[in-house]
Ligand SMILES: Cc1cc2nc3c(=O)[nH]c(=O)nc-3n(C[C@H](O)[C@H](O)[C@H](O)COP(=O)(O)OP(=O)(O)OC[C@H]3O[C@@H](n4cnc5c(N)ncnc54)[C@H](O)[C@@H]3O)c2cc1C
């Protein structure tokens with residue numbers, strides 16, 4: 001089994017909400033000071049899904065990250081977790097893309113790699129919360145896709161996927177090669193081991209530029225967008241919290257109930 | 267581009283009825299169509315769904331396209347994307363709106379890429395720019411830490427809309443409309459991803475999305491046992507139990523109880539968040555609640571910036587006293 005996992009570098013989505021600030025001139029999120037970038041959490045679940053498949057089937061896992069300003073120690077995380085190769089589509093021309101231009105470039109890189117059975121993505125990256133790149137790669141490569149996977153089993157050229165639905169899950173069988181996007185219901189990603197981190201440190205990622213994957217700069221990054229970002233903003237919340245007090249937690253609790261009653265919330 | 271016209275909404279069906287999201291989409295689509303001075307159309311895709319066309323008209327549609335075929339019994343990406351691509355080519359709408367549901371999340375991007383246009387997912391506001399007549403697509407980004415407005419210059423402009431972000435119209439059974447059937451023309455052998463089985467994992471009692479009161483627990487609850495106390499309070503308030511992500515990930519409660527960006531979107535009258543820090547991704551799912559109450563031992567927790575009422579303290583001490591006072595007040 002050759003599995004490709006797409007992994008994005010993002011601002012840590014669990015950084016304190018107050019640390020998220022917008023650059024007023026650039027319609028861009030400012031990287032909060034002291035907050036280091038991370039692997040997008042759902043892609044980490046995708047790496048975990050790939051590793052579980054490899055644990056059973058053997059094979060090779062190739063991680064791909066696209067972006068500008070990729071931080072080597074960060075994007076190497078899939079290697080530290082157990083992936084075999086890392087490809088970086090690292091160039092200014094890839095930056096500021098939308099789902100369309102990102103999926104196109106990733107699709108072209110995967111085409112160049114050629115030998116794959118399965119492509120895994122996260123269900124949505126935690127910056128734009130789009131949830132589209134997996135579908136896009138599938139369309140560009142003419143592959144079937146299954147989204148929101150919580151379990152993947154491989155048997156005889158097929159994947160049996162448990163797909164999360166609004167009221168439970170469904171079992172979907174898909175022929176391979178296919179694209180599958182992974183959700184957190186899969187279960188916690190494993191930690192990188194010390195050995196894994198040492199191996200990752202020594203491994204050099206392969207870097208591809210636009211020309212290496214046969215794309216024009218007009219088709220990728222900001223230039224290749226099909227959707228325009230008009231405005232990025234932070235709505236102000238005027239709300240104020242009425243905190244119930246008391247000499248003891250029990251008394252505060254009683255006061256809370258009384259406040260709610262008074263406000264007709266109970 | 268001139269020949270693209272009108273607003274088309276994708277109406278989801280569940281248990282033989284239009285889902286709540288579908289009537290919400292019709293409400294929002296009606297406004298967009300009126301602002302453009304164009305028609306509002308709905309499309310129903312499934313097996314045995316024709317009878318619901320009248321419903322869609324009563325909730326605002328001028329025209330309903332029906333694609334009814336036994337092969338469309340279950341949502342399967344291959345068949346639904348191909349059917350919807352056919353519908354779009356025939357109807358040529360300027361705007362296509364779907365729900366941000368397990369179907370819409372899959373169908374909208376698949377279709378957008380198939381048609382060579384862009385989709386904006388999880389929108390909470392859609393409006394027509396008076397000048398360009400393009401659709402402004404507003405969606406929370408960065409887990410709810412910001413919002414973005416997108417436009418798309420290729421047609422159809424596709425958006426998915428978050429549950430409970432839009433209001434349905436009053437039902438009007440006297441409203442007239444046209445029903446048009448479109449053939450599915452499916453080739454069963456072209457379905458590469460097949461649904462073999464569907465499993466419902468719903469918990470007993472009031473449905474989370476429909477509850478007027480929700481008692482939600484977070485990582486601070488510490489285990490499945492603690493949730494029993496939340497259940498007790500929920501029962502007294504005739505409400506439902508919800509959770510942030512960690513209790514679901516840890517198996518303390520069913521995954522279907524997760525509230526938030528990637529869980530359920532709820533808008534109850536009363537939302538009591540116990541041991542929840544108030545991460546933006548969680549707040550995304552409950553910010554529509556009329557009254558948010560926080561019980562948290564950390565006075566600096568972000569939840570206090572979102573809540574209307576709160577107590578700073580250990581829930582193990584606060585909750586029993588709160589529960590018994592509530593019981594007493596409700597008995598009066
Ligand atoms: C892309 C993405 C999507 C996500 N989607 C969702 C989603 O849909 N829903 C969701 O909930 N999360 C989601 N998350 C996760 C989210 O970012 C937070 O990690 C999560 O909501 C935190 O849950 P929590 O508040 O229960 O836990 P914590 O943040 O760990 O907070 C626990 C709180 O409990 C309090 N506490 C501890 N003990 C006690 C006690 N004895 N008494 C009172 N208070 C106590 C603590 O003070 C703390 O505030 C998502 C994350 C990402 C990156």
Ligand SMILES: Nc1ncnc2c1ncn2[C@@H]1O[C@H](COP(=O)(O)O)[C@@H](O)[C@H]1O
Pocket residue numbers: 005006007008009040042043046064065066067099102106120121122123124125126128129130131132133134
């Ligand atoms: N720049 C990128 N580099 C690598 N993978 C990406 C990139 N953008 C998106 N992906 C993959 O696509 C998933 C969904 O992203 P999105 O559609 O942007 O929400 C992510 O979880 C990644 O697996």
